Amino acid sequence: MTHxxxxxxxxxxPAENLIMRGLMRKISSAEIHLHYCQTIDxxxxxxxxxxxxxxxxxxxxxxxxxxxxxxxxxxxxxxxGPIGVISSSLADPYFQKFEEYGADxxxxxxxxxxxxxxxxxxxxxxxA
Amino acid sequence: MATDLKNDQRYYCDSDLEKALNRVxxxxxxxxxxxxxxxxxFGILQLGNEGDACTLTNRLALHDLPxxxxxxxxxxxxxxxxxxxxxxxxxxxPSVWKAGDPLPGHGGNLLGQLGFDMLMCVPVAGINGARYAxxxxxxxxxxxxxxxFALCYDAVCAFDYFYRLVLSNKAGLGLTPRETEILRWxxxxxxxxxxxxxxxxxxxxxxxxxxxxxxxxxxxxxxxMVAKAIREQIIQ
Numbered sequence: 001m002t003h004x005x006x007x008x009x010x011x012x013x014p015a016e017n018l019i020m021r022g023l024m025r026k027i028s029s030a031e032i033h034l035h036y037c038q039t040i041d042x043x044x045x046x047x048x049x050x051x052x053x054x055x056x057x058x059x060x061x062x063x064x065x066x067x068x069x070x071x072x073x074x075x076x077x078x079x080x081g082p083i084g085v086i087s088s089s090l091a092d093p094y095f096q097k098f099e100e101y102g103a104d105x106x107x108x109x110x111x112x113x114x115x116x117x118x119x120x121x122x123x124x125x126x127x128a
Numbered sequence: 129m130a131t132d133l134k135n136d137q138r139y140y141c142d143s144d145l146e147k148a149l150n151r152v153x154x155x156x157x158x159x160x161x162x163x164x165x166x167x168x169x170f171g172i173l174q175l176g177n178e179g180d181a182c183t184l185t186n187r188l189a190l191h192d193l194p195x196x197x198x199x200x201x202x203x204x205x206x207x208x209x210x211x212x213x214x215x216x217x218x219x220x221x222p223s224v225w226k227a228g229d230p231l232p233g234h235g236g237n238l239l240g241q242l243g244f245d246m247l248m249c250v251p252v253a254g255i256n257g258a259r260y261a262x263x264x265x266x267x268x269x270x271x272x273x274x275x276x277f278a279l280c281y282d283a284v285c286a287f288d289y290f291y292r293l294v295l296s297n298k299a300g301l302g303l304t305p306r307e308t309e310i311l312r313w314x315x316x317x318x319x320x321x322x323x324x325x326x327x328x329x330x331x332x333x334x335x336x337x338x339x340x341x342x343x344x345x346x347x348x349x350x351x352x353m354v355a356k357a358i359r360e361q362i363i364q
Contacts, residue, residue, distance in 0.1 A: 028195070029195030029196065072328060075328035075329070076328065078325060080321055080324035080325055080329075080330055080331045081330055081331070081332075082330045082332050083330060084152075095147075096147060096149070098149075099149065099150075099306075099329075099333065100306075102328045102329045102330070102333075104150075104152075104329075104330050104332055104333055105150060105152035105153075106152070106153075107152065107156060108156070111156050111159070111160065115159060115169075115192045115194075116155070116156070116159060116192075118192075118194070118195050119152075119155050119159075119192055120152065122195065123151060123152065123155075124330075124332055
């Protein structure tokens with residue numbers, strides 16, 4: 001039986017939504033519903049709307065802020081599911097403190113392939 | 129964490145390893161290493177005792193095998209009977225296995241059963257002597273000696289960090305401030321989801337911290353955890 005997984009992608013670049021949808025189509029171990037928000041405000045509204053969210057993939061930088069502000073904002077909204085921070089570069093030293101800001105994991109956009117998605121789903125969603 | 133371990137006889141100083149914090153970070157490191165050397169998948173296997181009943185699923189400490197592959201294998205085969213598993217208990221020399229090669233001695237053909245053409249086994253050990261092996265699987269035809277040596281070295285280094293940060297039994301080590309905070313909330317009777325809301329992390333993170341606290345205090349459940357923490361005056 002395949003699980004139904006609702007993933008919320010928060011990224012200010014709509015092209016990333018298209019890329020992520022292409023990636024998710026290659027996942028066979030779960031039925032993935034990918035939801036997309038372009039801003040943190042839209043994401044906060046989505047979380048409070050009651051739509052189930054199994055996991056959030058949060059782009060590091062959204063307009064003027066980064067995950068150090070956006071992830072705590074999601075937590076303050078009461079979201080206790082897994083949050084992964086995605087970025088095109090994990091080199092900034094503040095990424096070492098991602099757990100302190102309420103994120104569960106970090107991953108480079110270049111590393112996100114179907115195998116990585118399947119691993120993350122096993123670790124944080126389907127096994128939970 | 130390893131700055132005190134550096135010395136001039138090491139060839140490896142990978143910043144990703146220095147920065148790795150959790151299982152996803154190590155997945156990223158091993159997955160990237162796997163692809164860099166032309167393999168498709170990796171698995172870190174806990175060896176244990178040869179005589180113990182074992183399944184592939186239960187022995188895999190971290191892997192990127194396709195979902196369901198290990199389960200499907202276990203339904204049809206006995207991992208403990210495979211020639212690879214037996215070989216890992218008779219020698220700690222790294223080895224390369226190819227689908228067409230004759231198998232040494234008696235044992236199941238793990239490669240054929242999993243559906244790959246090539247397997248590289250790198251036996252490794254934790255600092256306490258616990259034995260593991262890093263397996264790399266793919267459909268390549270062969271690898272040269274230099275690549276073989278380089279992959280062995282990379283795998284040993286990455287496993288060393290993985291073992292110390294994730295796998296090792298941390299009994300007797302002190303709790304971090306976040307772990308102490310979670311322990312305090314547990315002692316107040318809060319559930320994992322309630323603690324997640326209070327401390328602004330995911331429920332998964334709370335459960336992960338709880339598992340670490342159990343290891344560090346060397347206890348088996350939350351009741352014993354709180355009792356020991358009070359007895360040792362970690363919490364009031």
